[in-house]
Amino acid sequence: MAERGFTVSRLPGFAAVAVAVFVCLYLPIVTLVVYSFNGGPSIAVWQGFSLHWYGEAWNNQAVKDATARSLVIATAASLIATTVATMAALGTTRRPRFRGQGLIYVMINQPLMVPEIVTAVALLIFFASIKVATGYQGLGYLIAAHSAFCTPFAYLPIRARLEGMDLSLETAAADLYASPWQSFRHVTLPLLTPGIAAGAMLAFVISLDDVIITEFVKSAGQDTLPTYMLGQMRRAITPEVNAISTALLALTVTLLTAFFLLNRKKN
Template sequence: MAEKSFAVARLPGFATIAIGVFVVLYVPIITLVFYSFNAGNTLTSWQGFSLRWYADALENRAVQEAAMRSLLLAASAALISTCLATMAAIATTRRKKFRGQNVIFVAINQPLMVPEIVTAVALLIFFGVIKAWTGYQGLWYLILAHSAFCIPFAYLPIRARLEGMDLSLETAAADLYATPWQTFRYVTLPLLGPGIAAGAMLAFVISLDDVVITEFVKSAGQETLPTYMLGQLRREMTPEVNAISTGLLALTILLLIGFTLVNRKKS
């Protein structure tokens, strides 16, 4: 008689625990989205369906400026971190194993393991010294801080893509007298494209949603959407915050869907 294979899903209580986890994760989010259509002025008292808070958010000059700054910051950080992550991934995978390779891998992914507040404090001190020395207070500090934090998020899907790519095509290109640059331009880069796109989208989402590092590094007048919403907690909150949160949630979901589809694309 054949033995039945072990399956975690068949354990007693597994379904109940799974349902409980999904309830805890998503019921608060669904509640937030529901109350973003509230016609009243309070966050939790339903007074009818309305789109007034979405209209108010779109017409709010502070929200417009924060949204544009968030998109610019996220796009810049995604571009810089993806370029650096691509170079790091190629340097650590497209060559024979060498001593210290695992140390380099751990170092690149260190921001994933260190509490974000520690990274934020370190960046605050580092950029504080530079600000005092140069007097410059521009947005580049935030761009560089977000780029540094997003590198490991972009690095992981790019490295995974590289590790799944066969070296035979690159070897064939070299045998046909292609230069290293031509091999990279016409062989490696097109095959690596889905991984780069996935890493860029993931870095964009991480930068767009970041609060802690932004709050520590930003200068006066450099509010992003997450820090703007955090600031509203100190004032009388309205469902406008729910509407902004729902918009951010929708954008994040679209980007994560794109990340999943691109990451699954076959060469």
């Protein structure tokens, strides 16, 4: 009988370590969700089941404003990042290799390779000089900053989708006298749509959850939902923060599940 190869899961204690890791990762999240239904004002002492804090969050105008601002920024940033990522993916996969292609990969993925705090400080310095020169203090800076940071997250699934597509289909379209635009519109784009949708959802989630870059770039009165929650943590903490976190968690899980379903391999 052939000797079985090495498998990490057969190492002694693997199951116990795996369970401990999952407990450490998910027990705090489960605790947060449970205490969002706490009837009392404490986040540590259970005082009965209640939806009171969800009602408080729903009726809190500051939460509504921060949520609306977060959705506007995340939607705009995901659209811009996905558009740029799609063009970059087409330019780096639908042509022969060229000098400097590796450098382009590095530049596109640069936000993934450096600490986010470094990107945030760089954006702060860059946008501060523009604010001084123009006097403009609007949401455009946050949208631009989030777009730059989210582009590599959108680029990866789009590029992966392009690399998995059969190039002969586009060649066949060209052989049938389709112009480059017709070939892209009727062949490439329909096949690429799941990758674009997945990239857009991932960029949306990353923008929606971002704290560090937002905290550095935003002006006064431009709190997003994550930065609003961070500000609340510096004051008296109530289960309202848990309720907001649970709602944000539910939205993120929903979008990431859709991202997974769009990217899973077809049989």
